[in-house]
Amino acid sequence: MPGQRPPVPPFTEETARRKVQAAEDAWNSRDPERVALAYTEDSEWRNRDVFLTGRREIVAFLTAKWQRELGYRLRKELWAYTGDRIAVRFEYEFHDADGQWFRAYGNxxxxxxxxxxxxxxxxxINDLPITADERRVAFPEQT
Incomplete structure (x- = not known):
């Protein structure tokens, strides 16, 4: 069906895990347009202290994010699911323009x-400055 983004609710453990993996894959592409397609046209976001509404604002936010957060690499993990809701925990690593690495943790x-x-x-989301030696092996180098 056009406009559908499977899997659709109500979620099972299997479909919730697939949804989480699809989100991880899309975010690791660092393609704001691709990521935004997973959200409704009027999607509501809170990202830290930033509040957004709609795909256009999501694309602008992600474009700026990945211009600042270089070498971005993300891992998501299913935390809980029910009906039409999913909770995840995640961590990602990135470095800034000065070469300082960070690991961000969040829900x-x-x-x-x-x-x-x-x-x-x-x-x-909370950020932790790390050294290059503290980076996770599971995060392959990306620029």
Missing amino acids: ENWEFDPNGLMRRRFAS
Whole structure:
């Protein structure tokens, strides 16, 4: 069906895990347009202290994010699911223009419409400066 983004709710453990993996893959592409297609046209976001509404704002936010957060690499893990909601925990690493590495830890709460598009995303995130030697082996080098 056009406009659907499988898997769709209600989620099972298997479909929730697939949704989380699809999100991880899209975010690791660092392609704001690709990522934004997973959200409703009027999706509501809270990312740290930034509040966004709609795909256009999401694309602008992600474009700026990945211009600042270089070498970005993300891992997501299913935390919980029910009906049309999924909670994940995640960590990602990136470096800034000066070469300082960071690891960000956080949690996200997601709510989906019946077509499997995310209509709400609320993220709480904390950054930790790390050295290049402290980077996770599971994060292959990307620039």
